[in-house]
Amino acid sequence: MAQIFSPRAGLYAWLVLATLGVAAIVAVLAWRGLTAAPFAVDEPVPQPVPFSHRHHVGDDGIDCRYCHASVETEAFAGIPPVSTCMTCHSQLFTDQPLLAPVVASWESGEPLRWQRVNMLPDFVFFNHSIHVAKGVGCVTCHGRVDRMPLTWRAHSLSMAWCLDCHRNPAPNLRPREAVFDMAWTNEDPQRLGTRLMHEYRIDTSTLTECSTCHR
Numbered sequence: 001m002a003q004i005f006s007p008r009a010g011l012y013a014w015l016v017l018a019t020l021g022v023a024a025i026v027a028v029l030a031w032r033g034l035t036a037a038p039f040a041v042d043e044p045v046p047q048p049v050p051f052s053h054r055h056h057v058g059d060d061g062i063d064c065r066y067c068h069a070s071v072e073t074e075a076f077a078g079i080p081p082v083s084t085c086m087t088c089h090s091q092l093f094t095d096q097p098l099l100a101p102v103v104a105s106w107e108s109g110e111p112l113r114w115q116r117v118n119m120l121p122d123f124v125f126f127n128h129s130i131h132v133a134k135g136v137g138c139v140t141c142h143g144r145v146d147r148m149p150l151t152w153r154a155h156s157l158s159m160a161w162c163l164d165c166h167r168n169p170a171p172n173l174r175p176r177e178a179v180f181d182m183a184w185t186n187e188d189p190q191r192l193g194t195r196l197m198h199e200y201r202i203d204t205s206t207l208t209e210c211s212t213c214h215r
């Protein structure tokens with residue numbers, strides 16, 4: 001009986017199967033890359049130096065802007081260079097092993113490589129300065145940073161999370177003076193928020209449009 005498939009056809013079948021297999025793996029990886037965040041919500045992120053907001057902010061009372069200097073004026077909040085650490089640590093705890101990477105970085109000029117905690121995909125536009133100017137507190141999006149021994153992400157940063165507030169920002173607003181205050185509270189957020197919506201001229205008509213965040 002004649003062969004139905006020539007040996008060559010068998011080879012092609014193998015090649016097709018192998019290609020499909022590779023394509024499936026690539027697709028799964030791409031999907032994971034798109035959907036999986038590098039670190040889960042509430043999971044402390046390991047860092048080259050165990051920097052503690054609990055010590056520096058909670059205990060020592062250093063203001064956010066001392067280290068995140070561009071948060072009021074730019075899209076990016078800013079991550080402090082080692083020179084900022086050295087304003088204190090050229091004298092304080094210089095011989096502590098925990099600080100060794102900071103001292104080494106200062107001496108070599110090689111910047112510390114902090115792991116990102118909060119990170120949006122490239123196709124999302126976000127801007128810190130506008131949120132700060134309109135009275136959205138750091139704590140609202142980042143949680144009680146002043147209690148974190150290592151920093152973690154407090155919210156999903158998903159599109160639904162952004163939209164939840166953009167649909168109805170009022171109860172999430174506070175006076176501008178309280179933006180950096182981690183412990184600020186108010187008895188009647190809806191009432192205060194409604195007043196601040198007017199005072200800060202917040203316009204919700206475009207806040208849920210796709211082009212606001214995808215431009």
Ligand code: HEC
Binds near residue numbers: 056062064114115151
């Ligand atoms: C003494 C300097 C210093 C002060 C003060 C400080 N930070 Fe930070 N902050 C850092 C450093 C260093 C990192 C990077 C390491 C890390 O993620 O913990 C960081 C990281 C962060 C991150 C995570 C960044 C990311 O990768 O997503 C947030 C959010 C943050 N800080 C918020 C605050 C807030 C809010 C305040 C004030 C309540 C504050 N920080 C005060 C130094 C500081």
Ligand code: HEC
Binds near residue numbers: 062082085086096
């Ligand atoms: C305004 C002064 C000041 C600045 C700026 C500062 N520190 Fe500190 N740091 C302190 C003090 C004070 C302590 C002791 C903390 C405590 O026990 O309350 C400390 C302690 C530490 C420790 C020891 C572990 C701990 O948390 O107690 C590390 C590590 C550290 N700092 C890293 C850094 C890094 C990294 C930076 C720069 C991003 C930085 N510090 C900036 C004042 C400062």
Ligand code: HEC
Binds near residue numbers: 140142
């Ligand atoms: C409306 C929510 C929101 C508020 C309010 C907010 N942040 Fe953020 N923050 C984010 C998001 C989202 C990211 C990730 C941005 C990205 O990947 O482009 C981020 C990232 C950061 C980072 C990492 C560096 C950067 O800019 O990407 C730091 C540091 C930070 N925030 C500090 C602060 C401080 C300090 C405040 C208060 C003055 C603050 N944030 C207020 C949502 C917020």
Ligand code: HEC
Binds near residue numbers: 120125166206
């Ligand atoms: C807790 C409330 C809150 C959260 C959460 C929030 N925003 Fe906002 N956002 C605001 C407010 C309030 C404004 C100011 C609106 C105005 O000025 O009319 C604003 C403004 C903006 C603007 C500027 C809009 C313009 O008119 O140019 C962008 C972009 C933006 N947000 C992106 C985001 C993204 C992306 C996220 C999620 C990662 C996010 N926001 C999460 C409250 C929030």
Ligand code: HEC
Binds near residue numbers: 158211213
């Ligand atoms: C307030 C900001 C904001 C607005 C408005 C917004 N998006 Fe998004 N969008 C995001 C964020 C943040 C992400 C990233 C979510 C993540 O990483 O999980 C995202 C992700 C996406 C994705 C990627 C798939 C996914 O779910 O991760 C698509 C597609 C998308 N948005 C479409 C839209 C469309 C269409 C509109 C208008 C109807 C819109 N977005 C309006 C913030 C916004």
